[in-house]
Amino acid sequence: MTTPREAWIRNYVDGGFVDPDPERSFENLDPATGQLVARVHEADIALVDRAVRSARRALDNGWADTPVRERAALLRRAADRIEERFEEFVAAEMADTGKPITQARELDVARALTNFRTFADVVASAGQESFLTDLGGGRQALNYAVRKPLGVVAVIVPWNLPLLLLTWKVAPALACGNAVVVKPSEETPSTATLLAEVLEEVGLPAGVYNVVHGFGGNSAGEFLTDHPDIDGVTFTGSSATGSHVMKTVAPRVRPVSFELGGKNAAVVFDDVDIDEALAGLTRSVFANTGQVCLCAERVYVQRSIFDDIAAGLVERAEGLRLGRPADATTTTGPLISQAHREKVRSYLEIAEQAGAKVLTGGGIPDLGAELAGGSWIEPTLWTGLTNADRAVREEIFGPVAALIPFDTEQEAISLANDTEYGLAAAVWTNDLRRGHRVAQQMRVGISWVNTWFTRELRSPFGGAGLSGIGREGGESSLHFYTEPTNVCVQL
Ligand code: NAD
Numbered sequence: 399m400t401t402p403r404e405a406w407i408r409n410y411v412d413g414g415f416v417d418p419d420p421e422r423s424f425e426n427l428d429p430a431t432g433q434l435v436a437r438v439h440e441a442d443i444a445l446v447d448r449a450v451r452s453a454r455r456a457l458d459n460g461w462a463d464t465p466v467r468e469r470a471a472l473l474r475r476a477a478d479r480i481e482e483r484f485e486e487f488v489a490a491e492m493a494d495t496g497k498p499i500t501q502a503r504e505l506d507v508a509r510a511l512t513n514f515r516t517f518a519d520v521v522a523s524a525g526q527e528s529f530l531t532d533l534g535g536g537r538q539a540l541n542y543a544v545r546k547p548l549g550v551v552a553v554i555v556p557w558n559l560p561l562l563l564l565t566w567k568v569a570p571a572l573a574c575g576n577a578v579v580v581k582p583s584e585e586t587p588s589t590a591t592l593l594a595e596v597l598e599e600v601g602l603p604a605g606v607y608n609v610v611h612g613f614g615g616n617s618a619g620e621f622l623t624d625h626p627d628i629d630g631v632t633f634t635g636s637s638a639t640g641s642h643v644m645k646t647v648a649p650r651v652r653p654v655s656f657e658l659g660g661k662n663a664a665v666v667f668d669d670v671d672i673d674e675a676l677a678g679l680t681r682s683v684f685a686n687t688g689q690v691c692l693c694a695e696r697v698y699v700q701r702s703i704f705d706d707i708a709a710g711l712v713e714r715a716e717g718l719r720l721g722r723p724a725d726a727t728t729t730t731g732p733l734i735s736q737a738h739r740e741k742v743r744s745y746l747e748i749a750e751q752a753g754a755k756v757l758t759g760g761g762i763p764d765l766g767a768e769l770a771g772g773s774w775i776e777p778t779l780w781t782g783l784t785n786a787d788r789a790v791r792e793e794i795f796g797p798v799a800a801l802i803p804f805d806t807e808q809e810a811i812s813l814a815n816d817t818e819y820g821l822a823a824a825v826w827t828n829d830l831r832r833g834h835r836v837a838q839q840m841r842v843g844i845s846w847v848n849t850w851f852t853r854e855l856r857s858p859f860g861g862a863g864l865s866g867i868g869r870e871g872g873e874s875s876l877h878f879y880t881e882p883t884n885v886c887v888q889l
Contacts, residue, residue, distance in 0.1 A: 415594070449608040535830075552579055559711050573873075636793075691821060715779055
C-alpha cells in the first residue's frame with residue numbers, strides 16, 4: 399500500500415523539503431490509538447552531511463553577521479506566525495504524542511511562542527563584559543568580550559515536550575546568529591517539520607534551520623553528532639544517550655549542553671496546606687502522564703500527614719480522566735509508545751517484587767475499542783519502598799511515584815539528595831525559612847518551594863550529576879550559543 403504524498407513527514411535541508419525515499423522510511427504512530435499518522439523519511443548520512451554543509455554556507459553567506467535587532471525581529475515574527483497557525487501545531491503535537499488538547503494548547507504550543515519572544519528580548523538587551531585592568535604607573539588596559547555565534551549547532555531533542563524543548567534551544571541559537579541542524583525524536587517528527595514552514599514563511603535564510611529525521615545510533619542522530627563540521631551539540635534526552643553523545647563528540651572537543659534525565663523528589667512537611675500541596679503534587683507526579691523530566695517520582699512526606707497525603711493523592715489519581723486527546727475534559731494521555739509502556743510496566747513488576755503496596759493503578763486501563771491499540775497505563779502510587787529499591791533509584795518516566803515517610807528535616811534532605819540525578823526538587827511547606835533552607839540544600843538545578851514547573855525563562859535551567867552538563871535560559875543560553883573573543887587594549 400502506498401501512503402499519500404501529504405502523509406509524508408519530510409526532511410528540510412537548505413531551505414527546501416526533500417523528496418521522500420520510500421525505501422528509507424519509518425512509521426509515525428499515534429500513541430493514543432496505535433494508528434498510522436504518517437510515514438517519516440529517514441535521513442541517510444549523505445543527507446545529514448548536506449544539512450550540515452548548508453548550515454555552514456548560510457553562516458558564511460551572512461547570517462552570522464545579521465544585526466541583532468534583525469534576528470530578534472525575525473524571532474518575533476516566528477512567534478506571531480506560530481500563533482496564527484496555532485491549531486495546526488496543536489493537532490500535530492497531539493497526533494504525535496497523544497497528549498490532551500488542553501495541555502498541547504496551554505503548555506506545549508503556548509511555550510513555543512514564549513520561547514521565541516523571550517529570547518528575542520534577551521538577545522536584544524544583552525550587554526557585554528568589560529574590565530578595566532590597572533597596569534600600574536597610571537596605565538590601564540581595557541578588556542571587552544565580543545560574542546560571536548558558536549557556528550553550526552546540532553540540536554537533538556526527545557519526544558515528551560517536542561516543540562517546547564525544540565524551540566527552547568532553536569530560539570536562543572538563532573538569536574545568537576547560529577545555524578542549526580535539528581534532529582527531533584523519531585517518535586515526534588511533526589512539529590519540528592511544521593516549524594520549518596513557519597521559519598521559511600517569516601524569511602529565515604535558507605540553510606539556517608534544517609531538520610533531519612531518524613533514530614539515534616547508526617542513524618540521523620549519530621550521523622549528526624559525529625559530523626566533523628558541527629561546532630557544538632545541544633541535547634535533551636536520557637542520561638545514557640547523553641553519555642553516548644559525549645563520547646561521539648569527544649575526539650573533536652566540541653562544547654555540549656546536556657539536559658538529561660531525572661529522579662526528582664518532592665518533600666512535603668507537615669505544616670502545609672494539604673489541599674494546595676495535593677494539587678501541586680498531583681501535577682508534579684502525573685503531568686504529561688509522568689513524562690516530564692521534572693516530574694516527581696519520589697514523594698517524601700512527613701510522617702504525621704503521610705496517610706492524609708497518600709489518601710488525597712490516590713483520590714486525585716483516580717480522578718484523572720484518561721481518554722481521547724481531542725476531548726477537552728481529558729487530563730491524561732497515553733505513554734509515548736508500546737516500547738515505553740513495556741519499560742514502565744517492567745518497573746511496576748520490579749516495585750511489586752520489592753514489596754511495594756500498590757495504592758492505586760498498577761495496570762492497563764480499558765478505555766474502549768477506539769483506544770485499545772494505544773499505549774495507555776494507569777496512574778500508579780506505591781508505598782512500602784525505600785531509597786534502596788530500583789523503582790526509587792532509576793528514572794521510570796511514567797505516571798508513577800513512591801510515597802516514603804520521613805521524620806526530620808535533615809532526614810528529608812538526605813533522602814531527597816540520595817540519588818545520582820540532580821535535576822529538580824519541590825519543597826512543600828508553610829514555614830518560610832524552612833522553605834528557603836531546604837530548597838537551597840537540594841543538589842539540583844532547580845528547586846521549587848510550594849510550586850512545580852513554574853518557569854522563568856531568563857533563569858538558569860539544567861541539572862547536576864546524571865541530569866546534565868551546563869545551563870541554558872537567559873544569559874546562560876547566550877553563553878552556550880556564542881563564543882567570546884576577549885579584546886585587550888592597552889590605554
Ligand atoms: P533518548 O535519549 O532516547 O532520545 C533523545 C534524542 O536522542 C532522540 O532524538 C533520539 O533519537 C536521539 N538519540 C538516541 N541515541 C542517539 C545517539 N546515539 N546519538 C545521537 N542521538 C541519539 O530520550 P527520550 O526517550 O527521547 O526522552 C526521554 C528522556 O529525556 C528522559 O530521560 C527525560 O528525563 C529526558 N528529558 C530531559 C529533559 C531536561 O530538560 N533535563 C527534558 C525532557 C526530557
